[in-house]
Amino acid sequence: MPDIVVIGDVGGCAAQLTRAVAPLVDDPDTVIIQVGDLVDRGPDSRGVLDLVRARQEIAPERWIQLVGNHEAQYLGGEPFWPTRLDEDAATLLRTWWLKEWLRVAAAVRTREGEELLICHAGMTVATWRALGEPVTAATAADLLNTRPEELLWDSRGGPLWAEAASDLYGSWLDAPVVVPFGQVHGHSTVVSFARRAWLCPGRIRQRTTVDWAARHTFTRIRTARFIGVDPKHGRFGTDHWAPLTLPDATLLA
Template sequence: MAKIVVIGDVGGCPAELSKVIAPMLDDPDVRVIQVGDLVDRGPDSSGVLAFVEQQPPGRWTQLIGNHESQYVGGDSFWPHRLAEDDARLLEEWWLKERMRVAAAVRTADGEEYLVTHAGLTVDAWRELDEPVTAATAADLLNTRPDNLLWRDHGPLWAEAGPGLYEPWLHATQPMPFSQIHGHSTIVSYRRQTWMCGERIRQRSTVDWTARHTVTRLGAAHFVGIDPKHGTVGAPTWAPLILDGATLLS
């Protein structure tokens, strides 16, 4: 068992990443999962990639976000391209499986979480033949199914409220495991307002300082951890810390 630290989107803000995470890495029991979107939007994508490149792969699990996907087979959408060396580094991570699609963890109290960039939608779960454990779902996603990976409802692009939470809320089958994701959120942290339907709002709580949301759907729940860094970093944010957890996949 370890202390698993799950980091939301970084968005080209290396100072914010290093300030919070570097001290935690002094603890040999810490294992990191970062949910993708390391690059774009902020002031220094190169600095973020350099920081991650320095971390031992055995202690740092790097997931792919939609912004990284532009350099490994996904459509290009961001107006500003990365430097050639940075683009090559992302391609190398992908080819060497240093960058993955999903991870799975089990907490100290036995709850399983699937960790992806944007979340596993009902439709995507069905396309994977309805895996019943987070570890199985992660293993299937890490085969990189092309028919799913780059699509709007896939694990790099799903939008938290209408694309992810609402369909699971109305699904005939309950979500079989909990999920942790970045990419989008059901609140505006800057305005401290909700941006979701009332049924989701009633099931959700928010930590405005850490910039986390929790939405409960029956026995399982979603934890959203995108801190919404912009062209400058968020004034406050925190990773999700799972003490005594086990990395399953």
């Protein structure tokens, strides 16, 4: 079984993505899942897109590209970022979407048997219910990959927009339901990595551990783990982060 490596939000920081990917691309037993938000904010969105295009052309089975809210504004969602991509870059994103090189979600099973849904901002209870309350991560990913527009373009808690503390974790903590599977998400986080400070209520903090060096958070909600992988690169990128590695994992969807 391959190692599955999950890369958080890139945000136009091509140099940081290049360094993260370099030791992985020659390993045929590694599959990379990138959680979206390739573009905007950082200095080289086009460089990021060029790197991803090269990986998709060389080994498409080993690079799974998910869509984030920053890509969504070129695919049917409302524009919100003040600086627009050039038309060639925007056309490239639309082409990937049409060819289904951009997906909404993936699902994996770890070697310990834990099922994890992976999407940009995570699946809230409201989204889970709107999809018919799927009981496995694979089913949830398949349903999201049908591209339900009323959910994708919803900036009030949809799978490309949910805020980790309030929308995602809060909804599962409040709902009187069994949490059916764990999740891995980017988009937002419950801490400030730069300041080593918490950005969440105490009930989430007491359930969370932080890998400050890798810039990952791990929040336990009943029997399920929620893993945040957005490194918060900002405008210039950080060198103090790492992708999330799931060794000997199985790709389910």
